[in-house]
Amino acid sequence: MTVQVKQISIEELHYEEDLYIDVRSPAEFAEYCLPNAINIPLFTNDERARVGTTYKQKSQDEAIELGLSLYVPKIETFYKSLKGLQEEMPNRRMVVYCWRGGMRSKTVAGTVGLLGVKCYQLTGGIRAFRKIVQVGLEKEAERKRKYLIVAGHTGSRKTEILQVLQNRGYPVIDLEQLAGHRGSVFGHIGVNPNSQKQFEYLLMKRLEEIGNSPYIIIEGESKRLGRVVIPDFILKGKENGKRVELVYPFWARVEHIYQTYQPQNYKEKIQEAIGKISKYLTHSLKNEIIILQNQGEYKQLFAKLLEEYYDPRYAYTFDTYQSQASIIEFDELDDGVEKLISFIEESVSR
Known part of the structure; x- marks a missing residue:
């Protein structure tokens, strides 16, 4: 069974109504986040640094393997957390995002989507939101x-x-x-x-x-x-x-x-x-x-x-x-x- 990750653009967001799940590290979240976002990090600060170092010093494939090994033990936690939020706020659209709308948010949205939690991945990530602020x-x-x-x-x-x-x-x-x-x-x-x-x-x-x-x-x-x-x-x-x-x-x-x-x-x-x-x-x-x-x-x-x-x-x-x-x-x-x-x-x- 496969699930296609549903995506949503920055222009389609309803800032006061949508429920934002930020899967970036706590340090990234502390620096900057979407309005009223909830941080459920895919990696800790140290884990993110390890994945980044592996990508730079070894290869993308090895970084992906390390990332998956760190994420798999957390799948149950992610599922329970997002499922609970969905039940608590059933009328709010859940949007998962990371920095560039890349692998982190896609991995989480795809996994919980496969398990029955309806959510969207924000294309372009928070970087797209940042560009709107700069233009404004x-x-x-x-x-x-x-x-x-x-x-x-x-x-x-x-x-x-x-x-x-x-x-x-x-x-x-x-x-x-x-x-x-x-x-x-x-x-x-x-x-x-x-x-x-x-x-x-x-x-x-x-x-x-x-x-x-x-x-x-x-x-x-x-x-x-x-x-x-x-x-x-x-x-x-x-x-x-x-x-x-x-x-x-x-x-x-x-x-x-x-x-x-x-x-x-x-x-x-x-x-x-x-x-x-x-x-x-x-x-x-x-x-x-x-x-x-x-x-x-x-x-x-x-x-x-x-x-x-x-x-x-x-x-x-x-x-x-x-x-x-x-x-x-x-x-x-x-x-x-x-x-x-x-x-x-x-x-x-x-």
Whole structure:
């Protein structure tokens, strides 16, 4: 008895309705995956490396034989897992994919199909999806939109304010959220940084949600957010856009940073981050930071870093901009939100 693997193209997917089974290794899945996909890997990370090495150093046939020997003991697990998902979600079309729509997804789809589990193999694999994202971003780069850049010193609650605006329907692109990184050397603490590929997919998805809005609201980020590089068209929009500067009280900023980075839970990561910038700190400041850290005085530590490191750096960058920024001063989050909304309605959205 043979079974022909049914295939489906990337254009035929229903992103919110289909059930995606990603059979790539856990490391590949962690870097980038289809929306809401479930990872049931054909090979572990080490097994994938072994198969790849065998292919390069020996032959394709030997790599196939090794792959089959690794897969056969897992057939029962694959069958039970996919059968269970099919019974749990009978109205969702099951789509199995790998990187290029090659042997891994075909092997799994063919095996479970032979055993009565109805599924499809995605032709072109996730690489086809990646191409759609890249084309979409290229089209966005050609669009003409106005940009509003929300800037402010570290701890000025820019991200929180932008999140409120986004929830109210404003065309915000929260770059930090999409990157899974807050931008500074401390930016990875308490969050899960995304890969460049995952960031670009999430960016494309958000741009589609924004649709034909004549303007976009972003935070004034640098070119990099952790390991993610911001696309050139956004950086150009930032350079040419209208800027608004949020001014929040100094000690309120310190408190916000303290609550955000939770030093009681992330002492080692904070110490590592400070180590990365220590070469830029004066000898006296480094000694003060060490003492404050040993004493657990993190609010004073953050205040010192703001006053003697981050704020001077920000002031230098601020002076390099060609255009003037409109200033919004606020003491409470709600006040900052309403003032920014008023500014948008009066001078940006028209």
